[in-house]
Amino acid sequence: MRTSFRTTALAVFALTLVQSAPANLVQDGNFTSVTYSGAPALSAPYFGQFGTGTGSTLTVANWTTAGYNFVYSATNVDQGTQASGANAGQPNQAPGQFNTGAGYGNTYMWGSHNGGASTWTAPPGGGNFIAADGAFEQGALTQVITGLTVGQTYALKFYYGGAQQQGTFTTATTSQWTVSMGTGNVAGNFTTPVVNNPAESFSGWFQQTFYFYANNTTETLSFLASGTPNGQPPFALLAGVDLQVVPEFSSWMVFAGFGAVCIGFEMVRRRRRRSEFAPAA
Incomplete structure (x- = not known):
């Protein structure tokens, strides 16, 4: 079973937030x-x-x-x-x-x-x-x-x-x-x-x-x-x-930035996959 990069990344992100909860x-x-x-x-x-x-x-x-x-x-x-x-x-x-x-x-x-x-x-x-x-x-x-x-x-x-x-x-x-x-x-x-x-x-x-x-x-x-x-x-x-x-604002920005980067990578990966399998004109 193949797990998407986004799923794994978001899971890590969520776990990080839970572990850092005061x-x-x-x-x-x-x-x-x-x-x-x-x-x-x-x-x-x-x-x-x-x-x-x-x-x-x-x-x-x-x-x-x-x-x-x-x-x-x-x-x-x-x-x-x-x-x-x-x-x-x-x-x-x-x-x-x-x-x-x-x-x-x-x-x-x-x-x-x-x-x-x-x-x-x-x-x-x-x-x-x-x-x-x-x-x-x-x-x-x-x-x-x-x-x-x-x-x-x-x-x-x-x-x-x-x-x-x-x-x-x-x-x-x-x-x-x-x-x-x-x-x-x-x-x-x-x-x-x-x-x-x-x-x-x-x-x-x-x-x-x-x-x-x-x-x-x-x-x-x-x-x-x-x-x-x-x-x-x-x-x-x-x-x-x-x-x-x-939590200090800078700490939350680090967490939020990490999550945004993970989602961004996943979006880029999916666009590339769609372009690879798109029918020729």
């Missing part, structure tokens, strides 16, 4: 590495408030927070109420519960399974997601990013949305994220569009891309939720965090 520099951008350190023993999957300094019994690998921030999946985020649910009435016990020692009861979001107005959907990239209160005990979600090149441009992509804590909260809310790392547009900060969320509902997922310049080989990536109104738990949602280097 890797995600964020560790556990889908928030799936959740561990539990409390008692009584519980079975995975774990969900609820997490982070150091909160009294929580949950951790999410590579991520740090001291705020009123939770980790959920679409299958457990609205599977209970403040009065009932996983490990009901047990302070400092995950999942689904605020864990400062005082205990605020089981903390779920409004959804179709507990009387809310919306049906939850999983993040487009799969995995779990973060729900962070933007008006109560705010605390950034952070991760230290290593292996950066000073002066290089990086593309940060993620999914975001809005929701409201289940309970006696029936007022529409707003939420958004402030994101920082290296140098952005204002001292390294960007903000997502505001999500206007009807009461007792889930907004759905939106995707955002920000570009940063690395000032150092190691930078701290930070997400801080904000929202309104106070007292109506406006939760900002975060999922599918992906940070990749933006």
